[in-house]
Amino acid sequence: xxxxxWWKTLDNGKILCTLCPRFCTIxxxxxxxxxxxQNHNGxxxxxxxxRPTGFGIDPxxxxxxxxxxxxxxxxxxxxxxxxxxxxxxxxxxxxxxHLDDTNALNVSPEGVVKLALKYKTPSIAFTYNEPTIxxxxxxxxxxxxxxxxxxxxxxxxxxxxxxxxxxxxxxxDGANVxxxxxxxxxxxKLTFSHLEPVLDTLIWLRKETKVWFEITxxxxxxxxxxxxxxxAMCDWITENLGDEVPLHFTAFHPDFKLRDKPxxxxxxxxxxxxxxxxxxxxFVYVGNVFDREGQTTYCPNCNLKxxxxxxxxxxxxxxxxxxxxxxxxxxxxxx
Numbered sequence: 001x002x003x004x005x006w007w008k009t010l011d012n013g014k015i016l017c018t019l020c021p022r023f024c025t026i027x028x029x030x031x032x033x034x035x036x037x038q039n040h041n042g043x044x045x046x047x048x049x050x051r052p053t054g055f056g057i058d059p060x061x062x063x064x065x066x067x068x069x070x071x072x073x074x075x076x077x078x079x080x081x082x083x084x085x086x087x088x089x090x091x092x093x094x095x096x097x098h099l100d101d102t103n104a105l106n107v108s109p110e111g112v113v114k115l116a117l118k119y120k121t122p123s124i125a126f127t128y129n130e131p132t133i134x135x136x137x138x139x140x141x142x143x144x145x146x147x148x149x150x151x152x153x154x155x156x157x158x159x160x161x162x163x164x165x166x167x168x169x170x171x172x173d174g175a176n177v178x179x180x181x182x183x184x185x186x187x188x189k190l191t192f193s194h195l196e197p198v199l200d201t202l203i204w205l206r207k208e209t210k211v212w213f214e215i216t217x218x219x220x221x222x223x224x225x226x227x228x229x230x231x232a233m234c235d236w237i238t239e240n241l242g243d244e245v246p247l248h249f250t251a252f253h254p255d256f257k258l259r260d261k262p263x264x265x266x267x268x269x270x271x272x273x274x275x276x277x278x279x280x281x282x283f284v285y286v287g288n289v290f291d292r293e294g295q296t297t298y299c300p301n302c303n304l305k306x307x308x309x310x311x312x313x314x315x316x317x318x319x320x321x322x323x324x325x326x327x328x329x330x331x332x333x334x335x
Contacts, residue, residue, distance in 0.1 A: 002049040006164045015039045020083045021197040034133040035081035048079040048134040051104040061312040067333025068174045071314035075121040078128030085192035087257040109140040127155035135168040142171030158201040175213040181224035182233035214246040234279040244332045251288035301329040
């Protein structure tokens with residue numbers, strides 16, 4: 001175990017974890033909501049440090065990131081646990097597990113970077129579960145990765161405090177943030193958290209960092225897929241983050257504790273994409289369905305197909321050093 005950052009001792013002897021807005025109060029021997037931060041003899045420890053539950057080599061488009069080294073591979077891994085309680089979690093066998101329930105490995109930060117070098121992946125993704133909860137591990141891996149010219153990516157719910165995010169993101173190059181809905185009702189009912197801290201993280205990423213980030217919203221029938229909510233979300237993104245932030249609408253499938261909902265129809269994703277485009281967002285994508293048009297990057301100036309995709313595979317990439325070859329429009333991203 002590694003002693004954790006972001007905590008303090010309360011007058012009653014318990015520990016207050018200040019990593020995320022849940023602010024867990026943790027008694028001796030107990031764990032926080034995330035299952036991987038434990039009070040041991042009056043100190044908080046990160047028991048997920050160095051304990052990944054598995055590695056994979058994915059296309060970076062699977063994160064999803066469409067404007068970050070397109071067509072490349074990314075070394076992906078996570079640990080156990082999560083700081084949200086999403087009833088619809090698609091990775092619940094990991095995010096709702098204790099480390100004791102999983103076949104966790106023992107891999108040092110140096111070992112993770114060595115794997116990326118071995119398989120020649122230009123970047124590493126902290127993903128599969130919520131990387132904020134193993135932030136100490138993220139920091140150490142990211143620092144070493146940068147020394148070897150390897151980029152790092154957070155695939156995150158954005159539920160993190162102002163105190164912690166400055167340290168965790170100091171060596172991060174890219175992120176995909178789940179904006180799970182645009183209503184407090186949804187966040188409270190289906191994730192046991194709150195919307196506002198996620199919006200704060202998105203604004204912070206835009207205004208105070210150089211991290212390239214994209215946004216994903218999983219559309220769930222009758223929960224967050226109304227025209228009204230999608231319009232409101234797109235208005236907020238345009239006003240607070242700008243019109244060049246890539247937005248991904250992805251399809252839900254019944255899982256975990258939300259099995260009474262049907263899968264998201266492709267027509268819902270197309271409708272959401274059309275709303276976002278009508279609001280002025282320039283790069284809007286759909287995922288978890290077959291839709292070549294909705295997965296293609298178009299030049300916002302001349303409408304040339306710049307990057308054509310088939311699911312997570314790049315079929316054609318016409319970008320030239322991040323610039324449209326037809327009209328010389330600069331496309332935002334990391335290329």
